[in-house]
Amino acid sequence: MKFCPSCGAAVTRRIPPGDSLPRFVCDECGDIHYQNPKLVVGTIPEWEGRVLLCRRAIEPRYGYWTLPAGFMENGESAGEAALRETLEEAGARAELIAPYSIISVPAVNQVHLFYRARLLDLEFRPGAESLEVALREEKDIPWKEIAFRTVGLTLRRWCADRARGEFGFFAEDLK
């Protein structure tokens, strides 16, 4: 950030009075512009023990496999965002079962949140950001071609929980 979004003057980076961290501050209009982590929200879409994966048609990680997920938008709930991304990326209609994982990735200022979800039918098809969409058995998950560490971690825990017949909720940090 170089210019004030409110008035267009140049901003400086300094610690405002009463604060403890440097912020972008406008000396012209006085506005303080905070920057905070973003939520990436998605689903683990299930169908008879299989999981729906998408192969990415965009960077980063073009051609790698992922769970349907994306940035939560203003005006929606986390659950709505998860189902919207599932529809957009996989063309898949689903219903939420429960939140399953929340993983902080401070290096990129993101928090990833995944919900278990039940596919409502098998009418899925790749959206604009996916090359293909496929229902995979655990043994057919392409572990070496998973796009993001948060997705790999979530899928491994999901497989382990499925094996023991009980799904918990877990929180992790990826440093």
Place this chain on the structure above:
Amino acid sequence: MKFCPSCGAAVTRRIPPGDSLPRFVCDECGDIHYQNPKLVVGTIPEWEGRVLLCRRAIEPRYGYWTLPAGFMENGESAGEAALRETLEEAGARAELIAPYSIISVPAVNQVHLFYRARLLDLEFRPGAESLEVALREEKDIPWKEIAFRTVGLTLRRWCADRARGEFGFFAEDLK
């Protein structure tokens, strides 16, 4: 947002090519400025069945009671943010037990995340944003003076879970 934070030119609000929602777009430098929900993260600090509450010294809801919580910062994990807010607002050192609730508040573009936490000692004291800090039994929780609906909902569920001797994790939307 009226001006581009990157180049200082005026921005317009329109749907970029390939997108489906209006964004602040700079026609001068081409930058698209996304706006996304913010995470508010806090703890339910426990000590021998009691819970630590803070009375707010700032607006909004000056004088009302809350759990220690605040905006997650870039560069930290959600758990780190929860413990930092607990230290800042209540002067309390604690350790996380488990995530407990995630509540979307789309009307204000926020997601509130609370962790159960165990106080490490009784050396708490009000921080700059608190008038007082107190350990409360369930029967002494000031239900009519709770600052935020997400805090009231989390505390009610925590009391109910404590009564049945089992703490789950829950997700809710507040519309």
